[in-house]
Amino acid sequence: MAKPVDTIAVEAAVQPKKARKSRRFKNQGQLMWMSLPVLIYVMLFSYYPIWGWTMAFQNYRPAKSFGQQEWVGLKQFKFLFTDDGFLRVLRNTIGMSAINMVLGFVTAIIFAILLNEVKNKLFKRSIQTISYLPHFLSWIIVTGIVATSLSVDGGIVNVVLMKLGFIREPIMWLSEPKYFWGIVGASHVWKEVGWNAIIYLAAITSIDPSLYEAAEIDGANRYHKMWYITLPGIKSIVIILLIMNLGWILEAGFEVQYLLGNGVVVDWSETIDIFVLKYGLKQGNYSLATAAGIFKTVVSITLIYAANTIAKRFGEERLI
Numbered sequence: 001m002a003k004p005v006d007t008i009a010v011e012a013a014v015q016p017k018k019a020r021k022s023r024r025f026k027n028q029g030q031l032m033w034m035s036l037p038v039l040i041y042v043m044l045f046s047y048y049p050i051w052g053w054t055m056a057f058q059n060y061r062p063a064k065s066f067g068q069q070e071w072v073g074l075k076q077f078k079f080l081f082t083d084d085g086f087l088r089v090l091r092n093t094i095g096m097s098a099i100n101m102v103l104g105f106v107t108a109i110i111f112a113i114l115l116n117e118v119k120n121k122l123f124k125r126s127i128q129t130i131s132y133l134p135h136f137l138s139w140i141i142v143t144g145i146v147a148t149s150l151s152v153d154g155g156i157v158n159v160v161l162m163k164l165g166f167i168r169e170p171i172m173w174l175s176e177p178k179y180f181w182g183i184v185g186a187s188h189v190w191k192e193v194g195w196n197a198i199i200y201l202a203a204i205t206s207i208d209p210s211l212y213e214a215a216e217i218d219g220a221n222r223y224h225k226m227w228y229i230t231l232p233g234i235k236s237i238v239i240i241l242l243i244m245n246l247g248w249i250l251e252a253g254f255e256v257q258y259l260l261g262n263g264v265v266v267d268w269s270e271t272i273d274i275f276v277l278k279y280g281l282k283q284g285n286y287s288l289a290t291a292a293g294i295f296k297t298v299v300s301i302t303l304i305y306a307a308n309t310i311a312k313r314f315g316e317e318r319l320i
Helices: 003-028 029-057 075-082 084-116 120-134 137-151 156-164 177-205 209-218 224-231 235-246 255-260 270-280 286-314
Strands: none
Touching: 029 075, 029 286, 075 084, 084 177, 084 224, 084 235, 084 270, 120 137, 120 177, 137 177, 137 255, 156 209, 156 286, 177 224, 177 235, 177 255, 209 224, 224 235, 235 286, 255 270, 270 286
């Protein structure tokens, strides 16, 4: 029986397409084999552990097998959103993360723009090198420096403020809840401002130098060029980084809060990560800790897509 004309046409169209795919796979075979270890790594360490999310819907007990666990549905999530302790750490996490993000963006952009205006190359490189060296220090070292600097007994911050006449007696910075978020934000800025500025410096170098020359001919000074040329030139990078950082809004940190926090400021220092550590490892409530982790992931993904959609509507650069 002869095939219909339409069937023959479809087969003729499909065969070249399959042939093209086969040739593409053959030509890029080496790249695909090279990417295989990365794919296996991602599957093993990023996707396979997701099965552990089932603990959030169970009354998980390590001594029991998977089939013996008691399923409790959304009980752990209901407890999270009605527990005053979790709502408190959620407030702390969002507050400190917002402070870190705003200060991190503003200081890094300003530092990059000002450093770009330095004409002496040796001085410029020296300042840049010194500024990003703290990035390579661990938080244990950084928090030690911060605690020593803020110490009541000879801390440099108290000494300088007393010498300048701003205060009459030393302040117990780490024992005052109202100062804790600001201390965390300042610590992040000192540690990361130089490193965060690198990408903005790279973006500034891609701006056409003729724009600066034309602006100078028109009588623009340095501040005009920074405001009307440099800032708009790096706007797309700023938006992309902002979208990426919105996904980390619930990642306020762990080490700095855990190491600088104490019983006096515990209501303002605990974050979701410390909450997970407290309930998951110290109290053995793995189900509640997993539910908190899932909540963080869902919120992060939602914020990334929301920010990306808003950027798309305004015609700006998008991450996805």
